[in-house]
């Protein structure tokens with residue numbers, strides 16, 4: 001039996017929080033993937049509703065939905081404003097982003113995301129652009145690698161790991177996930193090996209795909225792209241993403257500096273709709289273990305207009 005491309009996470013909650021209303025208007029799915037969320041959005045739109053799906057992975061285009069109300073944009077969501085404007089869209093009624101990698105990307109050995117399967121050390125979500133993790137590791141300095149491991153992997157002793165990787169590449173180029181795991185295995189803490197490898201794979205993936213900058217760009221563009229009252233619904237899978245989303249939804253900046261007027265009204269483009277992130281139920285996690293780390297946050301566009309920079 002063919003494996004599913006991706007099982008959508010927190011499907012019901014995310015669709016409910018988008019507030020699709022009578023199904024008219026223009027909507028955006030920033031991370032189309034297998035189209036699980038998009039399909040349900042379309043089911044809830046009326047004949048005038050429009051949905052734009054974005055995905056930077058050319059593989060996702062095979063899942064494009066044949067529906068006159070749907071447009072799939074094969075691009076990084078950090079360019080959403082530009083691509084939507086090209087399609088005559090200045091404002092949307094709601095934006096959904098289900099961040100990270102799809103099961104298809106994760107479970108395809110050739111994409112290099114998985115530490116369980118040996119494959120080329122690639123890790124690009126768009127494997128036709130940018131440099132692979134192998135190319136990055138071949139060229140970076142140990143100091144650059146240390147910063148990436150510390151910031152994005154939050155590992156202990158990133159200096160030691162970075163030096164060991166750089167020393168190993170002097171012997172032989174590191175071109176496969178298996179080789180990287182073998183090098184790391186000498187430093188892996190007993191009993192917690194997989195968590196250790198996963199942190200390092202995560203750090204490299206974030207760097208290779210510039211994931212946090214792309215997310216910052218998307219959040220800032222959502223301020224311009226959403227109508228007053230429009231919802232921003234974001235599902236993140238690790239604390240670095242979730243922190244950016246939480247701060248931006250609360251204060252309109254990534255430093256989380258909350259500004260208020262003299263009456264104490266918060267001056268920010270978004271107002272959080274849920275106080276705490278929504279997590280998957282035990283039942284959903286049992287059925288789909290990838291839902292375990294999911295954190296869903298929702299905010300509504302206020303009438304606040306940030307000063308142009």
Ligand SMILES: C[S@@+](CC[C@H](N)C(=O)[O-])C[C@H]1O[C@@H](n2cnc3c(N)ncnc32)[C@H](O)[C@@H]1O
Pocket residue numbers: 006007008009030031032033034035036037038054055056057060075076077078098099100101102103125214215
């Ligand atoms: C978790 S999956 C989304 C799954 C989707 N919600 C579904 O139900 O099938 C994330 C998808 O977003 C894409 N993606 C991640 N970051 C992106 C970015 N910056 N721009 C465009 N697509 C991105 C990935 O290629 C992947 O296909």
